[in-house]
Amino acid sequence: xxxIQAARLPLFISPSIKHHSFLxxxxxxxNFKVRSNKSSSSSSIIMATIKVHGVPMSTATxxxxxxxxxxDLQFELIPVDMRxxxxxxxxxLSLNPFGQIPALEDGDLSLxxxxxxxxxxxxxxxxxxxxxxxxxxxxVKATTNVWLQVEGQQFDPNASKLAFxxxxxxxFGMTTDPAAVQELEGKLQKVLDIYEARLSKSDFLACxxxxxxxxxxxxxxxxxxxxxxxxxxxxxxxxxxWVKKITARPAWAKVIDLQKQ
Amino acid sequence: SVARVLLCLHEKNTEFELxxxxxxxxxxxxxxxxxxxPFGQVPALQDDELTLxxxxxxxxxxxxxxxxxxxxxxxxxxxxxxAIVKLWSEVxxxxxxxxxxxxxxxxxxxxxxxxxxxxxxVEKNLEKLEKVLDVYEERLGKTKYLAGxxxxxxxxxxxxxxxxxxxxxxxxxxxxxxxxQAWWEDLCSRPAFLKVSPGLxxxxxxx
Numbered sequence: 303x304x305x306i307q308a309a310r311l312p313l314f315i316s317p318s319i320k321h322h323s324f325l326x327x328x329x330x331x332x333n334f335k336v337r338s339n340k341s342s343s344s345s346s347i348i349m350a351t352i353k354v355h356g357v358p359m360s361t362a363t364x365x366x367x368x369x370x371x372x373x374d375l376q377f378e379l380i381p382v383d384m385r386x387x388x389x390x391x392x393x394x395l396s397l398n399p400f401g402q403i404p405a406l407e408d409g410d411l412s413l414x415x416x417x418x419x420x421x422x423x424x425x426x427x428x429x430x431x432x433x434x435x436x437x438x439x440x441x442v443k444a445t446t447n448v449w450l451q452v453e454g455q456q457f458d459p460n461a462s463k464l465a466f467x468x469x470x471x472x473x474f475g476m477t478t479d480p481a482a483v484q485e486l487e488g489k490l491q492k493v494l495d496i497y498e499a500r501l502s503k504s505d506f507l508a509c510x511x512x513x514x515x516x517x518x519x520x521x522x523x524x525x526x527x528x529x530x531x532x533x534x535x536x537x538x539x540x541x542x543x544w545v546k547k548i549t550a551r552p553a554w555a556k557v558i559d560l561q562k563q
Numbered sequence: 564s565v566a567r568v569l570l571c572l573h574e575k576n577t578e579f580e581l582x583x584x585x586x587x588x589x590x591x592x593x594x595x596x597x598x599x600x601p602f603g604q605v606p607a608l609q610d611d612e613l614t615l616x617x618x619x620x621x622x623x624x625x626x627x628x629x630x631x632x633x634x635x636x637x638x639x640x641x642x643x644x645x646a647i648v649k650l651w652s653e654v655x656x657x658x659x660x661x662x663x664x665x666x667x668x669x670x671x672x673x674x675x676x677x678x679x680x681x682x683x684x685v686e687k688n689l690e691k692l693e694k695v696l697d698v699y700e701e702r703l704g705k706t707k708y709l710a711g712x713x714x715x716x717x718x719x720x721x722x723x724x725x726x727x728x729x730x731x732x733x734x735x736x737x738x739x740x741x742x743x744q745a746w747w748e749d750l751c752s753r754p755a756f757l758k759v760s761p762g763l764x765x766x767x768x769x770x
Contacts, residue, residue, distance in 0.1 A: 399698045400658060411643045415653035422646040441613050444624040451617035454656055456602060496601045 352377040355397060356404030357384060358560040361462060361521035362416035363404040367560065368517050369420040371553035373431035379560075417454060417518060424514050432553070434514045446508035449515035453507075457497075460490040461522035468529040487531060494534055494541055501540035506548075516548050524549065524558070565606040566723035566759055567618040571625045573755035574719070575633035619656060622716055634755075636716045644711060651709040651717035654695075662691040663724045670731050689733060696736055696743055703742035707749075714753070722750055726763055 352370065354377055356363030370377050382389050382403050390401040397405035398414035405414045408426075413419050424434035436442040464486040467478050500507060508515040523545055526532060535545050548554070572579050584590050584605050592603050599607035600616035607616045608624070615621050626636040638644035665688040669680040702709060710717040725747060729737060738744050750756060 399701065400654075400695075411646065413646055413650055415650050415657065418646065418650040418653045421649050422642075426642055426646075440624075440627065443627070444613060444615055444620065447620035447623045448615050448617050451620045451656075452602075454653075455617060455619075459661070499601065 351409050353380055353407040354378070354404050355380045355382050355394065355406070357381055358557070358563075360403050361465070361525070362402070364521040364524070364557050365416040365518060366404050366406060366419050366423075367557045368520055368553055369423045369434065369514070371556045372434055372517070372551070373423055373427045375423070375427060375430065417450070420514055420517065421450075433511065434517065436509045436511055436513055442509050446513050446515050449507040449513075450518065453515060453518045456493050457490075457519060458522060460486050460493065461519075461526060464490060464531055465522050465525040465529075468531055469525045483531075487534060490531075491534055494538055497544075498538040498540050501544050506544065512548065512551070516544070520548060520554055520557075524554075564618045564723045566726075566763055567720055568606050568608065568621045568625070569759045569762070570719050570722055570755050571622040571636065571716070573758050574636060574753075575625060575629040577625070577629055577633070619652065619716075619720060622719065626716055634714060636714075636719065638710070638713070638715060648710040648715045648717050651715075652720060654709070655717060655720045658695045658698075659692070659721060660724065662688045662695060663728055666692065666731070666733065667724055667727050671727060689736070693736060696740055699746075700740040700742050703746050708746065714750075718746070718750060722756060723763065725750075726760065 352375060354363065354366055354370070356366065356379070358364065358367070358379075367379075382394060384403070388394055389398075389403055394405070395401055397407070397412055400414070402414070404416060404419070405412065406419045406422075407413075408422075411422075413422060420434075428435065428437075435446060464483065467483050467486065471478050497507070504510060506512050506516050523535070527535065527545065527549070536542050569581070584596060586605065590596060591600075591605055596607070597603055599609070599614050602616065604616070606618055606621065607614060608621045609615075610624075610628075615624055622636075627639070630637065630639050636648075638648050666685055669685045673680050699709070706712055708714050708718050725737070728734070729747075737747050751760075
């Protein structure tokens with residue numbers, strides 16, 4: 303979650319009329335409402351109790367949005383003005399003392415850490431929308447936790463740094479470090495070899511259905527598939543098939559749509 | 564970290580068998596071990612036909628399986644409290660652990676491999692760790708433990724590497740923060756910790 307969220311994103315998100323038109327024109331994303339940061343906002347017909355503070359480009363925010371869309375939950379996306387450093391100041395710090403996005407509010411519950419948020423969503427709203435935790439025996443739940451940890455401890459440390467080198471550095475006017483890319487790809491390849499073996503035995507990582515363990519990978523994979531690093535995924539048949547399946551999900555398409563707006 | 568799992572087992576007063584894996588002889592890279600954990604790392608857990616790896620997934624499993632006995636490590640009866648436990652567990656996994664592990668790796672493991680610690684890595688990660696501990700200091704001024712007023716997995720997961728860290732010359736990062744220090748002393752006084760700590764030797768030859 304580190305560098306990608308902490309870094310400023312100079313391209314967008316300022317408290318502006320943009321978000322009013324955003325509110326009115328969005329039809330495919332009817333789950334949410336966007337509130338402008340301006341106090342003169344007329345968009346006060348906020349009915350959602352779930353609020354996400356973040357930006358659609360942020361990998362961690364995307365992780366949370368994916369879970370919300372899978373669950374077909376109403377929510378409000380409140381942009382955080384990273385360019386102005388809003389995430390490093392109050393009132394945001396009261397939501398996340400680490401000064402990173404996203405944060406989520408659901409009634410009087412306030413959470414941060416995207417993977418804690420997605421797990422809360424998956425459990426609290428287990429009866430709604432798509433199943434994100436395989437129902438049934440405790441052994442499958444235990445195995446899902448294993449692969450949730452694998453994403454967080456083995457995959458993400460390499461994948462998110464690689465995405466930073468390949469994608470985000472360019473956005474911030476910094477230069478990609480080829481040595482770092484090579485090192486990170488080397489480490490990621492070893493992880494993906496293990497995924498290849500795993501996916502030969504199971505349709506998805508934890509079991510034969512899509513779970514949070516798969517979902518958590520989507521943001522980093524999305525960015526890497528737009529770079530030369532896509533070869534790491536394309537060259538492994540089972541991994542490639544899995545990437546195609548998980549990125550084709552309608553909920554994920556909605557997250558990508560948000561970025562385009 | 565094997566110690567995380569052992570602490571959890573003791574908090575739950577549950578029977579188990581510890582099967583040592585000789586890391587110096589690279590037994591964790593043999594096919595027999597890789598079939599349990601394809602990443603070739605300890606620990607792995609076997610419970611009947613179930614095999615698990617990743618210490619935080621194992622502790623979650625143990626805590627869930629034995630939810631009605633021993634210490635309540637997950638606050639499972641209240642979904643909001645349970646979410647807060649997961650939140651601070653993620654904080655440990657993504658903010659605390661990477662920084663503290665990097666320091667311990669340089670100061671303790673690297674010399675065992677016959678190399679010199681990289682001072683730049685140590686300094687960079689001590690800085691990161693200080694920022695995390697500043698957040699902890701403020702948090703622990705409001706709650707007795709990280710996720711609330713009771714001990715949970717969110718605290719437990721910190722114990723093994725903090726124990727090693729306190730043996731380095733940088734223990735001041737903990738001791739100079741009164742709330743963090745009080746929290747650490749509390750964690751070290753728990754009976755489960757007193758059972759596990761004798762096995763926490765600096766040279767990880769077995770288990």
